[in-house]
Amino acid sequence: MEIVQYPQFDEKLYREKLDNGLEVNILPRSGYHKTYGILTTDYGSLDNKFVPLNKSKMECVPDGVAHFLEHKLFEKKDHDAFDLFGHYGADANAFTSFTNTSYLFSTASYPQKNLDILLDFVQEPYFNEKSIEKEKGIIGQEIKMYEDDIDWRFYFGMLQNLYPEHPLSIDIAGTVESIAKITVQNLYDCYWTFYHPQNMNLFVTGAIEPKETMNWIKENQAKKQFMPISDIKRANPENDESGQDIIPYRMLELDTQRPKAAVGIKGLDQVPAGREGLIYKMRIDMLLWLLFSDTSVSYLRLYNEGVIDDSFDFMFQLERGFHYASINSDTDDPQRFCHDIIAILENADQLLKGQYTQFNLAKKELIGRQIHSMNSLESIANQYSGRLFNGATIFDRVAVIQEMTLEEVLTAGKEFIRSEAVSVYQILPKEGN
Template structure:
């Protein structure tokens, strides 16, 4: 067992990689009555083409299998895992992203029993044809619900601009047509390939004793047998790093009262491996904060001139295999909004050069936000990205931000923001609205 100490925050993280490959992190939090645990596999909606375990050829499964599998794992032959958690007073949930699937619980009572339930239901799959067919109807309704959600369509509209011929442009849940093709064999192929402990990590935090928790996890895992870990062979996703595949502009008319506009910037370069990837991410987070936070000159001007309102948002998303920036808002003048945001991005290096006072204030603000988020068990555990950033945690971020220089931000800005990587997406009211 390895103990990683964070004396600045009076925190200790207990880490161990078990014999079966499962990476375990336990963070005790004194003064807390709640326990939160999350079990994650490095497998998401993008992983629809791979070599199944014990097979030799690449196979393609229907879009939406990862999300479908997440739903079905809770249902067993004679019980539902949600009922077990509820019996012991725990809340449980799960979510699927483009590259990960996570299962979680939160409880103020019987944390050890909840942890055992989490490990057992995820590691004991049971699928049958009848329940799979029933689930298709349930998930089909979920897909239709999101198709009626303008914000969801807005989000994927920009992704389809930046990644038009890429699985990123497909809803994580798949489509009505794609989920209709999912079979029990698809679910088992994906499960046995991607749910091996070697491809998973567990993070437990809150009112826990680290030694007792690790002993419980080891005992639980020792009772189960797993096939030898094999290297997972995923298809390499086509990602045009020249930016030539990007759709520069698209517009969609819907039944909405106000226009929505977004400017996206696709990351064309490869992200550094390991913790350098986290440094890269935090630098772009800082860049966006300097340019668009609600205390920035750009935000105040655009807000006062009525170009943006409180719906204004900016984000940087980085996961395995892709990264991009999106700046968006509801606006009465979508053309001007896009023109103004692009102008800020194109002049970013010039606008920020020499702005040391602004930069130092931003560092303090972002560090303060990180420290404040350390009070949330969910945030601590959910921000753990496993292999993506080589095991870095929320506690590693403060030191990275503290060591940043404005010159590093300017270099990152110059490398990331390129005219060929920029795209605009708008949703406009239908004529007559």
């Protein structure tokens, strides 16, 4: 078992790759009574075209299969995994993103039993026609609910501007039409291809002893037979790196009281592999913080002039195969908002050059936020990057921020912020509202 030490935080991470390929990370936390475990597969809604296990040709499955599969794994022939977790005092959940699917539990009792339940229900699939048809109705209602959510449509509206011909523009849950096409064979093809232990990682943290916990996991895995390890062949979605596919402006009228406006930036630059990718991400996070945090000069000006309000937000997302930023707000003047935000972005270098005092204060603020999040078992485990950043943890992020320079941030910003990468999306009240 490898031990990764973080002396600055008096933490030790125990990690090992099991014979079946499962990557295990164990982080004991003294003084905690709770245990948190999360099992993640490197498989999400974007992975809709791949070569199924033991087949030779690329196949395309309906949109929404990854999310559908997440729902159905809890249900077994004679029980529901949620009931088992509840019986042993654990809360359980799961979520699907564009590139990952995760299953998790949190408990103050029976950590070994709950670990077994987590590994067993994820690694023992059971699907049948009757339950799948029932689930289509349930998820169909969920999709319709989100279609009535203006904030959700606002979020995907921007993604559809930035990635109009890409699976990112499609809801993770799919559409009512696409999930109607899902078959038992689709679920098993996706499961056996992407849920092999070699494509998964397990992170356990809290009131645990690392060697004992690792033994529990090995005992569980030793009882199971898995297919031989093989490479996964997936068709990475085509991503136009010229920006020519981006929709520069789009507007939608809905029953809302106030306009919503967003400025998006599609990442057309190349993200470095491994931990260099984490450094890149943290630099762009820092850039946006310097420009748009609630203590920045630009934010205070826009707020005092009534262009933005407390709904203002900004984010940067980087996952396998894509990255983008979005700056958005409810606003009474959407045209002014978009004009000013784009001007701030295009002049970031001039606005921030030489602002070392502001930069050093921002570093302290972001380091403080990272350290604060270390108090949460969920934050520690959920921020584990898996293979995206070569196994970087929340503890690696502080060192990245500490070593960062303003010049590096501005250089990264120049590569990321390009005029051809910018798009505007607005939701306006219907006439008469």
